[in-house]
Structures are given as C-alpha cells and as structure tokens.
Amino acid sequence: MLLGPEADPAQAAVERPMPLETFVSRLEQERAGSTDGTHCWRSGQQISLPSIGVLGEAIAPRRTLGEALRLFARGFPVLQSNSSVTLEVTGDEAHVSYRVLDPRIWPRRADAELTLGLIRGICDRYAVPREAIQDLCFEHQPDRDLRALARHLGRMPRFGQDENRITFSASALSHRLRAEPPGDAMEPAKRLDEALVELRRQTPVSQRVHALILSQMQHGLVNQADVAALLGMSERGLRRALAAEGQPFHAILEECRRAHGFALLVRGDRLFGEIALLLGYSDQTAFSRAFSRWYGVSPREIRKMGAEEVSVIR
Known part of the structure; x- marks a missing residue:
C-alpha cells in the first residue's frame, strides 16, 4: 500500500x-x-x-x-x-x-x-x-x-x-x-503554516500561476489581473516575476487552455461553445482556430480521436 x-x-x-x-x-x-x-x-x-x-x-x-x-x-x-x-x-x-x-x-x-x-x-x-x-x-x-x-x-x-x-x-x-x-x-x-510558507517560497511563480489558472478555469477566471490578485501580487509585479523566469503569462495561459481544452474535448460531451467560454475565449471561432493551430485538426476531429487519447500515466 x-x-x-x-x-x-x-x-x-x-x-x-x-x-x-x-x-x-x-x-x-x-x-x-x-x-x-x-x-x-x-x-x-x-x-x-x-x-x-x-x-x-x-x-x-x-x-x-x-x-x-x-x-x-x-x-x-x-x-x-x-x-x-x-x-x-x-x-x-x-x-x-x-x-x-x-x-x-x-x-x-x-x-x-x-x-x-x-x-x-x-x-x-x-x-x-x-x-x-x-x-x-x-x-x-x-x-x-x-x-x-x-x-x-x-x-x-x-x-x-x-x-x-x-x-x-x-x-x-x-x-x-x-x-x-x-x-x-x-x-x-x-508548523503547517511554516511548511506552506516554505512550499510557496520554493515554488516558481510560473508554476503557481499554472496551477491557479487550472484550478480557476472552470469558473472562467483566466485573466492576468485576477490571477495576480489571488496570488497577492500587483499585475505589474506578476509580469516582472514571470519575465524573470522566462514564462510570460500569455504562454502559461495558452498551455493551460491547450491541455484543459483537450481533456474537455475527449473526456466529455460539453458543447464546443461551452468549452470555449470555460477556457476564456471570446467565442467558439477563436477557440476552434487555436485548437486547429495546435493540433492540425478541428475540435470536432479531436473529439472523434478520444479513444486514442494520450496520458502521461499510461
């Protein structure tokens, strides 16, 4: 065990x-x-x-x-x-x-x-x-x-x-x-508070932003200002911290959208418009364009490929 x-x-x-x-x-x-x-x-x-x-x-x-x-x-x-x-x-x-x-x-x-x-x-x-x-x-x-x-x-x-x-x-x-x-x-x-403070100190800001976006994406929270506020930082301070780590906010957001969107497409039957809103896209067209660019096929074709889904633990 x-x-x-x-x-x-x-x-x-x-x-x-x-x-x-x-x-x-x-x-x-x-x-x-x-x-x-x-x-x-x-x-x-x-x-x-x-x-x-x-x-x-x-x-x-x-x-x-x-x-x-x-x-x-x-x-x-x-x-x-x-x-x-x-x-x-x-x-x-x-x-x-x-x-x-x-x-x-x-x-x-x-x-x-x-x-x-x-x-x-x-x-x-x-x-x-x-x-x-x-x-x-x-x-x-x-x-x-x-x-x-x-x-x-x-x-x-x-x-x-x-x-x-x-x-x-x-x-x-x-x-x-x-x-x-x-x-x-x-x-x-x-001791628990000290452990949480130490964990926060050791965790790169980009990693914390990545986790926070994924945790809040189902609520539609994907903008930089709100993420900065949840981290207890100013938007300018967040930009500086991410720049120092070579991980701009838009790149982290796109990676979260790509991974989370793929999971939503192949593991469920949500409407494409609903997925687009959950990921923070302004409309379904922008969502479809992004996923076609990343995967070379449309979201509809990605959903059909669900049985061939790749996982990091398989």
Whole structure:
C-alpha cells in the first residue's frame, strides 16, 4: 500500500517526494490488481493522521469537523502537489471537493476514491453518521461491479461528474471530536503554516500561476489581473516575476487552455461553445482556430480521436 495504516511516517519524512503522475499511476496499478471494489476507499478511510505528516498532525487536535476540514483543504498542497481540495457551504449542505489539476494525468480513479475515503475517515473521527452523507460524485466512469462499494458507502455514487466530491449536512461541521484532542493544537498548526510558507517560497511563480489558472478555469477566471490578485501580487509585479523566469503569462495561459481544452474535448460531451467560454475565449471561432493551430485538426476531429487519447500515466 502506498498509504494506509501500515505507512511509516518516519520513513515517509525522509523519502524524496514522489512525482504526482507516478503516485497516481501506482495507485491505478494497485487498484487494478484488487478484486475488492472498496479497496481504495477503505484504504483512504483507514489512513492514520500521523502517516500524512505535518498536515495530519495539525488536523488531529482540531475540536470540530469544520476546523479539521478547513485546515485539510488549506494545507493539502504540502501533502500533494498540483491538486486542489476545497470546502464550500451552500445552505444546509457542505461540499468537500478534490481535483488533480493536471489534465494530462488520466485515468485517476484510485486517487479520487482514496482521497474521498480519507475525507470520510476524518469525518468518522467526529462521529458523522452514514445518513449525514447526502451525495458522492466522481469524475471517472464506473469500470467494475459497484454493489460492494454502494453497500459500504450506504448509497450509489454518481460518476462522470465535473469533480470528485462528498456532500454532507452542514450541521455536521459543528460535530466535536469523539475524544479529548491530543496535545497542543497551536504548535502543529504553526508548523503547517511554516511548511506552506516554505512550499510557496520554493515554488516558481510560473508554476503557481499554472496551477491557479487550472484550478480557476472552470469558473472562467483566466485573466492576468485576477490571477495576480489571488496570488497577492500587483499585475505589474506578476509580469516582472514571470519575465524573470522566462514564462510570460500569455504562454502559461495558452498551455493551460491547450491541455484543459483537450481533456474537455475527449473526456466529455460539453458543447464546443461551452468549452470555449470555460477556457476564456471570446467565442467558439477563436477557440476552434487555436485548437486547429495546435493540433492540425478541428475540435470536432479531436473529439472523434478520444479513444486514442494520450496520458502521461499510461
């Protein structure tokens, strides 16, 4: 197992980080080798917090589920690169979503099941009952008998969705830890903040811009001014930083559009006009012209080629 109750946190702390595509690929191989349809979910649900390092240590003493999940979402970058976890509350529903931002990494069934299982495991620490879970969504399509997984989850997940998401009653966010929190909550939270600051310091601005564009593209946020604001920089400061790295904003944006647009074309059935808007093009004509230039064929022909799609983990 790559992760789980058998994981050795001391060993993990000294090993070099595994590239995300390697991690996802190995999880897929492990999943393919198991006849248990609940394997990845159960593995995630059983992950011990100490085994995920400084993030787990910071989560462990949080008194309420809401505090724990907000910290998990904020600190997830120290655990896994080029990925996003968000917690949103709408009305009486809480939604925790997970995405690998790199659209070239596909398929990614196992890591989605593992990560949502980990989130469910955190909920278990706060006595969240099965009936509080209102919905479960996965990006991937079902590829095996789902009866065992549905029995374990207490419901049939929805597949082929825009994101991997677990939805539960917002009232569960106020659930308190089953037992008295272990140790001091401030010190591990401080170490997590320091780890996030160090990660930010070590990550090139161009790489942060790339990840941010991919995370926000589904909301239509692709302009330089908004990206600069989210990074806490002025637009002029962002231009200077990217120029120093030889990565102008327009080049990063075009690469994100190319990769994300290709994934949208071959892995779904969205209308071309909708894809154009998601990628930030003014109209479908501009979108078609760009993709014809990049691939030598029209978006319609790219969609027909979906079965021949190339992935970095295949």
